[in-house]
Amino acid sequence: MGITFETIPATQRNPLFFVEVGDPKGTGTAVKTTAIIGQRITGKGTGTNDVPAQVFSADDVAALCGVGSVAHRLAYHYFKADRSALKVICVPVADAGGAAKAAKTHTFSFSSGVTLTTSGTINFLVAGHKVRVNVTAGMDLTAIGLAVQDAFGTNEAAAAAIGSIVPVTCTATAGACAFTARNAGPLGNDIRIIVNYLGTSGGEVLPGNLTVDDSDAYLTGGTGVPDITAALLALAPYSIFGLIDPLYSADELLEKKNEFADRWAYDVASFGGHFTGVTKETLGDLIGSAKIDDDLKNDWHCCIPAAPRVPWDGVSLAGAYAGACLASLRIDPALPVQGVPLSSLYPVRESDRLTNSELETLTAAGFATLTYCLLYTSPSPRDRTRSRMPSSA
Numbered sequence: 001m002g003i004t005f006e007t008i009p010a011t012q013r014n015p016l017f018f019v020e021v022g023d024p025k026g027t028g029t030a031v032k033t034t035a036i037i038g039q040r041i042t043g044k045g046t047g048t049n050d051v052p053a054q055v056f057s058a059d060d061v062a063a064l065c066g067v068g069s070v071a072h073r074l075a076y077h078y079f080k081a082d083r084s085a086l087k088v089i090c091v092p093v094a095d096a097g098g099a100a101k102a103a104k105t106h107t108f109s110f111s112s113g114v115t116l117t118t119s120g121t122i123n124f125l126v127a128g129h130k131v132r133v134n135v136t137a138g139m140d141l142t143a144i145g146l147a148v149q150d151a152f153g154t155n156e157a158a159a160a161a162i163g164s165i166v167p168v169t170c171t172a173t174a175g176a177c178a179f180t181a182r183n184a185g186p187l188g189n190d191i192r193i194i195v196n197y198l199g200t201s202g203g204e205v206l207p208g209n210l211t212v213d214d215s216d217a218y219l220t221g222g223t224g225v226p227d228i229t230a231a232l233l234a235l236a237p238y239s240i241f242g243l244i245d246p247l248y249s250a251d252e253l254l255e256k257k258n259e260f261a262d263r264w265a266y267d268v269a270s271f272g273g274h275f276t277g278v279t280k281e282t283l284g285d286l287i288g289s290a291k292i293d294d295d296l297k298n299d300w301h302c303c304i305p306a307a308p309r310v311p312w313d314g315v316s317l318a319g320a321y322a323g324a325c326l327a328s329l330r331i332d333p334a335l336p337v338q339g340v341p342l343s344s345l346y347p348v349r350e351s352d353r354l355t356n357s358e359l360e361t362l363t364a365a366g367f368a369t370l371t372y373c374l375l376y377t378s379p380s381p382r383d384r385t386r387s388r389m390p391s392s393a
Helices: 060-064 072-083 141-152 156-161 186-188 230-236 250-263 313-331 354-365
Strands: 033-039 053-055 087-095 103-110 118-128 129-135 170-175 176-181 194-197 210-212 216-218 240-244 273-275 278-280 307-310 367-373 379-383
Touching: 033 053, 033 060, 033 072, 033 313, 053 060, 060 072, 060 087, 072 087, 087 230, 103 194, 103 278, 129 141, 141 170, 141 176, 156 170, 170 379, 186 210, 186 278, 186 313, 230 250, 240 250, 240 278, 240 313, 250 273, 273 313, 307 354, 307 379, 354 367
Parallel strands: 033 087, 033 240, 240 273, 278 307
Antiparallel strands: 053 087, 103 176, 103 210, 118 129, 118 194, 170 176, 194 216, 367 379
């Protein structure tokens, strides 16, 4: 029996080599479902842990898991990039029992005097989210600390009241501003807080005589990896086109690897792949011994974009990267995703962008990478690993 095609006509006589990407199992017309597994804020949201719920926007996920939760932020960046998704499932997961929240204190002081000499703005960039705090001449350190605290919320109730998607809260004692991750666990250790990221050339400087002890630092102390076993089991009835989950510990990556190996079995037409994202302070934090196992990050069902020195965290990167790729692949899985913009991510300043040799190092280590245009704009996928395609024809 002859081979039939969907788009190449049977009457074609020109003696060239023609290739068509097809879908012989008939899954191409099925709804391409996206699944999001993310931590909810303890006691917040209407969702039930490890129970899938269909959502239609980031606001739906916020209602399900809490405003500013890991799940909410994944959905925020995903929906910014993928506006054509027909079906999205969210599975809330709880913080691990006994887990600790990452934290970091930034202390403001005056270089001279006891009050602020000039009005201005303190520009925070937290995991890629911009927060501006206006301060006025005559304020003392207590007043400035309270202004910072009010901009972030001193606890979950206060953060939710101002609709903050920023993944930290803040408690101030005079000029000492203690920032705490809103979800427990190691993902909080990837949250970077930068004061005046754009610097003088970008019009961001501390006003008057105000100073800060650490203008660029990561939260530390987050421990306790959430258990996603029940969440993956709950997704068993669904054909998943793309799973977004930001956890990258060896146990979680192995669970996801096994999950999608089963989904790609010869007798199961529930193809798909999974995304996570990793951001660290240095290139050395991403590669080498005691890092993510090569077999897991180069799992061909998995796509793990990685980048050091960027202002956003892995949660933001996973959501944006997956959204950009899935939106493109849903249209045509044969087309590469290079050049698709990650427009929801804050632009990376030129001094922090990766060199070609660094990109080569990351690629050789099994990660997907990012590239930047010559202008001060958002990054784009640069998938050159065998983990490139989250779905295959």
